[in-house]
Amino acid sequence: MGRTIVPIGPYHPLQEEPEFFTLTVEGERVVGVDARIGYNHRGIEKLSERKTFDQSTFVIERICGICSTSHPFAYTRAVEDVFPMEVPERAKYIRTIVAEGERVHSHLLWLGLAGHFLGYNTVFMWAWKIREEILDVMEILSGNRNNYAMFKPGGVRRDIKSDDIPVVLKKIDSIVPTLELLRKAVIDDPVLHARTKGVGILTKQEAIDFCALGPTSRASGVARDIRKDSPYGAYNRMQWKMIITENGDVFDKLVVRILEMLESVRIMKYCLNELPDGEIDANLKDIPPGEGIGHIEAPRGETFHYVKSDGTNRPVRHKVRAPTFMNLPTYKATIVGETISDATIILAAIDPCYCCTERVAVKNAKGKKIFDGEDLIKLSQRKTEKIRSKMGVK
Amino acid sequence: MNGNDLLNGIRDKFKDDITNVFEKSETRVYIDITAESIVRFANYLFRDAGARFNIASGTDARDHMEILYHFIVEEINLLISLRVKLDKSKLEIQSLANLFEGANWIEREMNEMLGITFHGHPDMRRLLLSDDWPEGVYPLRCDYKEWDPNAIRDRGV
Numbered sequence: 001m002g003r004t005i006v007p008i009g010p011y012h013p014l015q016e017e018p019e020f021f022t023l024t025v026e027g028e029r030v031v032g033v034d035a036r037i038g039y040n041h042r043g044i045e046k047l048s049e050r051k052t053f054d055q056s057t058f059v060i061e062r063i064c065g066i067c068s069t070s071h072p073f074a075y076t077r078a079v080e081d082v083f084p085m086e087v088p089e090r091a092k093y094i095r096t097i098v099a100e101g102e103r104v105h106s107h108l109l110w111l112g113l114a115g116h117f118l119g120y121n122t123v124f125m126w127a128w129k130i131r132e133e134i135l136d137v138m139e140i141l142s143g144n145r146n147n148y149a150m151f152k153p154g155g156v157r158r159d160i161k162s163d164d165i166p167v168v169l170k171k172i173d174s175i176v177p178t179l180e181l182l183r184k185a186v187i188d189d190p191v192l193h194a195r196t197k198g199v200g201i202l203t204k205q206e207a208i209d210f211c212a213l214g215p216t217s218r219a220s221g222v223a224r225d226i227r228k229d230s231p232y233g234a235y236n237r238m239q240w241k242m243i244i245t246e247n248g249d250v251f252d253k254l255v256v257r258i259l260e261m262l263e264s265v266r267i268m269k270y271c272l273n274e275l276p277d278g279e280i281d282a283n284l285k286d287i288p289p290g291e292g293i294g295h296i297e298a299p300r301g302e303t304f305h306y307v308k309s310d311g312t313n314r315p316v317r318h319k320v321r322a323p324t325f326m327n328l329p330t331y332k333a334t335i336v337g338e339t340i341s342d343a344t345i346i347l348a349a350i351d352p353c354y355c356c357t358e359r360v361a362v363k364n365a366k367g368k369k370i371f372d373g374e375d376l377i378k379l380s381q382r383k384t385e386k387i388r389s390k391m392g393v394k
Numbered sequence: 395m396n397g398n399d400l401l402n403g404i405r406d407k408f409k410d411d412i413t414n415v416f417e418k419s420e421t422r423v424y425i426d427i428t429a430e431s432i433v434r435f436a437n438y439l440f441r442d443a444g445a446r447f448n449i450a451s452g453t454d455a456r457d458h459m460e461i462l463y464h465f466i467v468e469e470i471n472l473l474i475s476l477r478v479k480l481d482k483s484k485l486e487i488q489s490l491a492n493l494f495e496g497a498n499w500i501e502r503e504m505n506e507m508l509g510i511t512f513h514g515h516p517d518m519r520r521l522l523l524s525d526d527w528p529e530g531v532y533p534l535r536c537d538y539k540e541w542d543p544n545a546i547r548d549r550g551v
Contacts, residue, residue: 038522046533084419211447211496224446229468230421293422293464293473295448306451306462319451326449326496 070298072151077294079153106299119381155281196251200346214301220248226297489515
């Protein structure tokens, strides 16, 4: 059978890692995949070497719009590790609250889009509706819906007012019923099972070899969570569950993210209720010469920052490693052998950025366009419709 | 297994390859090793000690080039950074990409950003820089000149 090259991409402006995939297909089956990234490489590491430690926090925050907490969190921890020093207890709690709020809104964003790709537009509407509640919470706490500017080396920039806490707790509570509903809907829905179970499997050994991170590795049965492995912030002050599933398919990645949101809500509520009094900032003055490593669990996995200081007010070297850098290559293992209508959801299952899938174009050997991004999503939605009617589910 | 046992084991096993061990804190250890031993070290940490490869970070330290390979042993929360110093006249080292897939992309990145050659890498193409980026220009080196008179961008167009 003849082979067709399917270019997907090249780029989308949302995340720091836009990508261009070349799928090789035989009929409906994907037989090869290659990725090209770097379309949005902005030289942040080089830029950060010219900024002071304090200014870098703001540059780093703008690496990604969705992970605007995890990069400054890892960076400030790297700078603090140069000493090494610990931040005040209240600052740890505030950092944890902001980081978990980000995890909930990031997972909801993913869940909504995954629903849309699979033809479940109700899920899309609901997930994004309750995401607004979380963004409101973040606005109350930080003044911004995104890019919170809460972090600084040594502590946080903004305190949480005690008057705000009841309002915030009420808003967080209001999303729990919908999250429970979504959880039940995913776990019970036979169509969703048929559509996502056994699709795009990443085995445990592959997850280890690819050094996969976050929900991508936990869905494959690798118990890997920086919040448990190297506790930071306030995560070791309370009981919470690390969510692990065994199969590594798209369904398990879906389940991991939904259950994680419920855990995140519990962590947020605990921190808000038990918020200790005291300072929020250690008032760091000079950063001594030395090296520091900070790594934290972002919504997509471990974010890793390495900072080298020579005693001046600027870092000599600042290395940034986002989780998608390790998760992205895993579809060498997941996508080969699957059908083209499952390609969108498999590429989306590691939670990279989404604009890329809007720019998909399928061309046949003569270069004539057969599908574009919307067609691929429609293809995926039609497959769900077909399964639905076969099962007699409306 | 605790951190001390692991470090003592490493000291015994690789005593000829280690030039310095710096225990910065309970969770961070920096080990200076020779460039020839990196594959054996990585194999031991990744396969035998069950460590995860975080990432590698290359730095231009002016008189030499430095690569830090960061491994974390998750069970005991110990981050081990292997430091390799490369002479600027001989920027080459064995690739780890055949040991585990996770090292593939970062070696491609260090190759184009710093000009380090990785021997035995299965797929050494550009990763981040564009295709029209000139050969032999490495943006993360200290002597990199940002304002290129021939670039359209830098002429203020």
